[in-house]
Amino acid sequence: MRTPPTSRQPVIADVARLAGVSVPTVSRVLTGNIPVSEEKRQRVEAAIEELNYRPSSLARALKSGQRNMIAIFAASTSTYGYANTVGGIEEIAQAEGFSVVVSVVKSAAPSDVKAAMEVALQQQLAGIIVLDFDPSAAEVLKQLPENIPVVAASGFSSGQPGFPYAYLDEYAAGREATEHLLGLGHPMVHHLGLYPLTQFSGRYQGWFDAQVEAGITPPPVLEASRELRSGYEQGLKIATSPDITAVFCSNDGLAIAALRALSEKGIRVPQDVSIIGWDNQPFSEFTWPALTSVAPDFNDLGARAFRLLHRLLKGADRVDDSTKSPRLRQRESTAPYAPRA
Template sequence: MSEHTQPRVPVIADVARAAGVSVPTVSRVLTGSTPVSKEKRERVLAAIRELGYRPNAAARALVSGRQSMIAIVASNTTRYGYAATLHGIEEAARSAGYLAVITVVEGPDDASVRSAVDLVLGQPVAGVIVLEFDEAGMSARHAFPDTVAVVSAVTMADETATSPVVFLDDRTAARDATRYLLDLGHRTVHHVSLPQAVPQLGRTLGWEDALREAGIDVPEIFPASWEPESGRQVGLVLAERDDVTAVVCGNDELAIGLVRGLHEAGRSVPDDVSVVGFDDEPFAAVTIPALTTVYQDFTELGHQLLRRLMELVDTGTARTTSSLAPRLVIRESTAPPRT
């Protein structure tokens, strides 16, 4: 059996030795902080290419006085809203010359939060972006000391926030989606909710707002998990109820699971039940029927988060902003109720 030996990663001292210069000279070439003769500079750059040397982020921060890394804290990296926001942040950070690193907080408990925060604080980061889309993200945000530049992504405006936030207006979007179903002629609208990170999510509050404004009693909420199978199970339950003709779901995955459950129980969408999702994931437009849903620009959310963080790092202050307003995208899964 052959044995694999991992080559040693070259360090700055190796570059200095190969170039025949001192370590401080290599540092000056890397940072550009002090002029170096053309001959020495060329020798250093040749040694860097030959050795495949890559400057360490911590070392660059120490010699330049400017951190080039930002940290993103999130509890999930695969769900659509999280992944699309992460993509937007990374895209904007790369354009601004920053390296974005992701730290996953496993849960809202003290040990998980402390582990994630300690990992971030152990790196030479310029600032931190926290995705407060769930309880774990909210707990992580409050664990960072005030000396750290932190900007948060939230799903509702938060007047009590002590640091800058960028938000998607879920509450208004859910109100608009519910009003749309009522305007189609449905007597009421039911709601399949995501796990509640706070007493009530903006999507749930907006649904309630629209019903109360129309003088309609708010029916019971049907709670679900993040998984599409959870939506399917709720669909099987709702299929047994004649009073359910319209449903707003917490996200597209629940909505698609719900449609499947209704179909398995012999109910037609939208003939028997109209279904609205949330987020406008790419597959929402190609399901059968194509899903009416709320479009949210998570990529732009990521761009704005990075801009607010850079503003906070550069000036010490940053404003709270709303990203592009969500909008209802009407497709095939909604229709007036049967007469």
């Protein structure tokens, strides 16, 4: 896909022509408001790169007399928590007359942070919401310009100073999940977590502190990655470890993968091992047995983050943080302690 050089600046119609799509399709790719097929998105992005196209958001903003674009910085748009938080922001933002553009920050590396910020800051933004779930978001918050209102959403126990935060109280939920298992008589609760990220999360600290306060030395984390197979592999290890009778997992996917491995090895859940997940994804109540899981309301988290930003945009002198605690949904995957054979 090659075009001859030209002295004028490319416009959106040039991008559409080169990519072989309509102008509205290019607009949808740029704003992220309406999904397009992966194949079309790749063609549009390739055309944008080849033409070195820069959207004329300034002209649009001047014509309308106002800024009505909100940028969201996130490390992912596909994983459950990220996707539902973005959805919560977008739903309420559109109801208030704002458009949303999502900029994915692939990692905390300076080049990735710079690339994500350049894409978003080309827009004439009314404000920014950062999903501060990981190190990449923390780097974005450190580098954003001071002349744009910024709010963050997070599940960590505390945020960076200078920004209003919408929080999920992961610490309280992590304690509740752990105390539930200890209350069932389990002598210790293991944590199957995304290592090393889990060590910096509220859910991990709640798990850790609940056991320390019960006079228990927390065991080492059962290390996993975002790849579900890592949960399955840890499940195979749990199956050969009779001292492990209760496991608190950092997401439902890892919990389900571990459950599968235990089932294959003849380890019964919950009679031999109790398992708790995190996210309360729709499939969790239909597993066998149905998965007990912590239920963060990510959609509400996104809505709360936008409301904080909206107050800033309206000129509020003070905007306080917003915090809600996820609740434990008790199902069939936890039971009173019984020694494993």
